[in-house]
Every structure is written in structure tokens, then in C-alpha cells.
Amino acid sequence: MMKILIALLNMSIAASIVAVAVMLARIPLKKVPKIFSYALWAVVLLRLICPFGFESPTSLMPTNAEIISPAIVTAPMSKINSGIPAVDDTVNLFFENAVPLTSINPIQIFLKIGTCIWLCGLIVLILNAVIGYNRIKHIVYDATLVRDNIFETDKISTAFVLGFIRPTIYIPTVVKGKQLDYILKHEQVHIRRKDHLIKPLAFFVVAIHWFNPIVWISYYLMSKDMEMSCDEAVLRKSNEDIRQAYSTSLVNLYTRNPGLLNPLAFGEGSVKTMKARIKNVLNFKKTPRWAIVLSSFLVVLFMAGFTTNPPQSLSIDGLVNIPTSNQQSAPVTQTQQNMDSRLTLVEKEYTIAQLEAKNIRGIVVSGLTDNGEKATGVLSENIIIKTGGETLKLQYYQMSDHEYNVDDTITDGGGTRGNILIGRTKSSLSNEPERAIIITIPDNADIITLHVNTGSGDVSIENMSTLITTVKSVSGNVVIKNCDLPYDLNLQTVSGNIDVIGLSTENTYDYPYSFEANIISDSGKVLFQPKDSVSNYHFVFATKTSNSITVNGKSYNGGEFVLNENVPKTVHIGSGYIHTSKNEKQDGLGTASFIIKDNS
């Protein structure tokens, strides 16, 4: 629930930025048809309801979407990351000074109370709207048919549209003649433009963001633009100059009773809006073609610019502030200090679900050296690695006595998407992605355990010999190539593919019965091509869907798996069939396990 609120706050802030931009853009658009101003609000609406954005370098947004991180709840030290240094410094200073007295993060309490208040406000607004809608519906229940979808009644004094699927126009009985004609045209434009659906949708969104005054102002302005562009449509369609007559009927009809103001039935606004509308009607001129073309161009540009986010500078949790490039040359002592406080944030290990929830795109690496020293690090655009008490960064880091080369960490300004390659020497790494973090580990260093967690980054581990290898990835692909079979192998992805190629048992400890390898992908494909026979070991393959698992170069879709050579002993498959070398076909639906008989 708190996560929803944080996501909501982020959407609200992003939308507010866009809304202010729309308000500014409306100034030069004053002289052109209001339909352009009206169209701009679509971006605000999208921002208010769409929790994720598309990244584009041409984005006009000043900051990335996630200003408040969901991890603010669990982080020992709260920080925000708005992209504007002055704002961040001020706000974060406040957070730092607020020393928590208890173990509970004070933000958490704020959020809990905030969520309750937000829900109450939402419910009150929605209830109010629904009750109001029903009240109006009850008032006009006996309105009588004029023609088509037009009904008249003397219980109302303002025309409006009611209903969602079959919108009905209600008009007061007193309106006759030309006036009636204009009013009907106006309401019919509303219906044709689906305004009777857009307005309640917009109101619903406003109700969700009720705590944000900018959203209310936007709603007010959007309604105004909607009405004005509707007026203009009526005027444009008319052959003669009806400005005078049309504005007279507006005054006569819509200003009489402001009592029916309801977001789910519309047609009227405040007196102030009415004045602006009449001014707009009287000033109406057919717009020259060049102005239309220019405005269309600007509007499209604006929309494209504000529906996308700028590319994310890689940061884990949005909490770890990765030093920028000019900080890299700063004296080591200073950076050490900075890093110590940051690294406390990442010493924790995340599950895949947590990674997914936190939208982590960097990589958390932790490992044990051969003399038992624990090393953890954040791999992202710049690398920060912490080992024991010592901290070093970038080009070199130390684990016990060995010096490891962390090479080519920054290939270009674009940063990495969190791809990571781990191998013995750089030259041994193949298929090197253009932007990747490459860790080369010299021959004289033994890695006992290797844990790699990524969000969307690909992980490639080559020519390695470890005792325990654990790779968890959400959407990244995992490649284990030409490695020794570790004593404990755990590969787990949500949607990423897993390739295990050229697994060798040459240096593997001989523990055939306590060994278990888990290769699990919820929806990715699994390719399994060991070099040596691994039939003495227990392998667990699992998919939640019936995706293909490829064994020894043959790919089997639809959940059919053939294991004939170097086969593992136990195979768990989410769904599908399995063939053994003896052509025994076994139903593999569910999570049943299969004991594959020896090949011989």
C-alpha cells in the first residue's frame, strides 16, 4: 500500500512538472484554436495514470521519473534524487538531521498515516461524485423525448450530457428555436469527441491525486479548454457569422443555474469560465493554415518530449549516489569517506522479487575470497567495491592479497545497462557487449563463492571455477560458459534466458549426492549443454510456463524435453513432457519430478 502511495507521489510530481509546462505552452497557443491547448492535457493525464515512462534522450523532462524511491521506507538514511542538486541537498540535509530515535524509519509512519488520509479523501470524492450523478439522474428521470437522444424537462435550467454508453442530451423546456439549435450542436460535439467519457475519467484521476493542487488547477483549465474548443467547433461548422447569437444563448442557458456542477454530468462551468468562453466566442476567427500547421508541430513535439523520461543515470535503489565523472579524479581519501556511508546501504542481499519491486537496474555483487573475507559491491556506471574494512573504487580493488583488475568500467558516457561479464582474463571473454562491466579475475585468485544479482542486466560468467555460484536476474539473460561445475549452482531468472554451455566436471569436488543445481526461469528459455557428463549430479530445472528447454543442442518447445546424453538425474518441469533416452514418454505436468534412468 505504501509502495502505491510512493509511486503515486512520483507520478504526481512528474505530472505537475508537465502540467506547469502545459500552462506555459498555453500562453503562445492563446490565439490558435483551443483544441491544441486541450490536446496538451493528454500528456498530463498520461503522466498521472501511467506509472512507467519510456526513456528517450530527446526527453524534455528535467529529471527522471523516480524522485522518491520506494526504498525510502527501508533505507537507514532517507534521500531523494530529483536531479536538481540544490533541491536534493536541502531535502536530504533535512532527512539526515532527523535522527531516528527508534528502529522504525519515521518516513514509514508518515507514509502509513498519509496512505490512510489519501484513501479517505479518494473515497469521499468518488462517493460525492456518484451520489451527485445519481441525484441528477433522479431529477431528470421523467424527461420527455424530443428526438434521437435528446430529452427535455422543465426541472433543469442548463443543458448537459448524461450517461456513458448511450449519452443523452438533456435540455430545459424553455429553450427554443435558434438557441436550442446552437446548444444541441455544442452538446453533440461533446458526444462526438467522447468528452462525456474523458471528463469523468479526468475527474477520477483528479480524485486519485486530490492532494495535489496543480492537478485541480489542471482539471479546471482542461475543462475550460474542452468547452472552448467545443464552442469553436460549433462556430467553425456554421456558414454564417453566429458569434453574437451563439454567445447570447450561452449566457441565457449556462449561467442561470450553477447548482448542477457535477463532474459526471457536464455542460456548465463557473461564471468566470463563462466570461472567458464568451470572450473566446466573440473573438473567434478562422485560423490561417500556417498557424494550424505550426501549432500542430509544436504540440506533437511537446507531447513527444513530455511523455518520455531522460535516460536513467544508473543508481541502485535511487539511493546510492554514484559519483559523477569529475569526482572520479578526486583524492582517494575523500571518496573513501563518501563511499563508506553509501556502501552500508547495499550490504544487504535482495531476492529477485525485491529487485523487481525496487526496479533495481544496477548490480549487487558479493563474494567470498579464499580466506573467507566477504566482499560486497555495487556495480553500475562506476564501480564501488567494498572488501572487509578496506574500500577502493574504480580501476582497482583488492580482495585479501590479490589485486583484481576492474577494467573498462566506463566505455562511454551513456553508461551501462548493468551488463556484467566475469571471467579469468579479458581476452577469454567472448560476445562482449558494447557497454558492459567487465571483471577479469587473474588465474592466481580463487573465488569461493560468487553471487551476482541484477535487475535487467545480462550476466556472463566465463572460464570460472568456483565452489558456489548464484546468479539471480529479473529480466537479464544469464550465460555460464566453459566454467567448472560448482559444488552449488543456482541460476534463477524471471524472464531472462539461461544458457549453460560447456560445463566441465574436471575440477569439481566429488560430492555426487549432496550436490544440487537449480536452474529456474519463470518464463525464459533454458539451454543446457554440458561438456562433460553430469549424470551423477542432481539437477533441478524449472519453468513456470511451458517454455522450451534445450539440452545438448536440441531445443524442445511446448514443454517437451529430451534428455539423452550427459543427462541430469532429476528434472522438475513446470509443465510439459519429458523423453528419456529409452523413449519413455512421461507426463510432466505440474511440478512433478522425473528420475531419468542411466543412459547405458
Add this chain to the structure above:
Amino acid sequence: MNDLKLYDAEFKFMNIVWEVEPVHSKELSTICGERLGWKRPTTYTVIRKLAERGFVKNENATVTALVKREQVQKYEAEMLLDKAFDGSIPSFIATFLKDKSLTEEDTRALLKMIEGAKE
């Protein structure tokens, strides 16, 4: 019955009742559906409401009017006279005569009416 105020829709409905009464309520709702665009429940609700106020009677699913058209017209006219003309008939007639000319026949009929109403 003092309050003969009818809303526009109710008056249209009563017009139908006066025209076709006595009428089966089902048939009435069909007619209302055609002429007023009402759904069946709307007609029944209006019948119920007007029956409560004593305008119609709904017995054995047969609807009959309890109030005559002239009664309602008189009530409406009196209301209008009171509200807009302070109950003054001359100023009422004067307003209507402002932009219109009367035919010989109209004039005679009006005068006859006024003569008859004299005390």
C-alpha cells in the same frame, strides 16, 4: 385538492391519460414509450406519484384521471396571473395584446367572456 402544479413531463403524461382513459397501465406505458421516450418503469413511477397526489386512479391496472384538464389549466393560469401580473387580469391581457392584433371573431368572443364574468 389545492396543489395542481404539474411539471412539464407530468402535464404531457396527463394529456395522454385524458386522451385515452380509461386505459390499462401496460398499454399506457407503451404509449408513453412511443410519445415520451419513457421506459416502462418510468411510466409506472409517474403513475404511482400522480396517484399519490390524487391526479389519477390506478385500480386493477386501469388508469383513469381524477382531475379534469380544465382544472389544471385554470390552476396554471391563476398561478401565472398571481406570479407575473399580481393577479391583475387587464395587465395580463395587455401583455398578450402588445404584439398581436385580434380578428373580429376573437374580439367578439373575448368581449362575451368578459360580459359573462361581470358581477
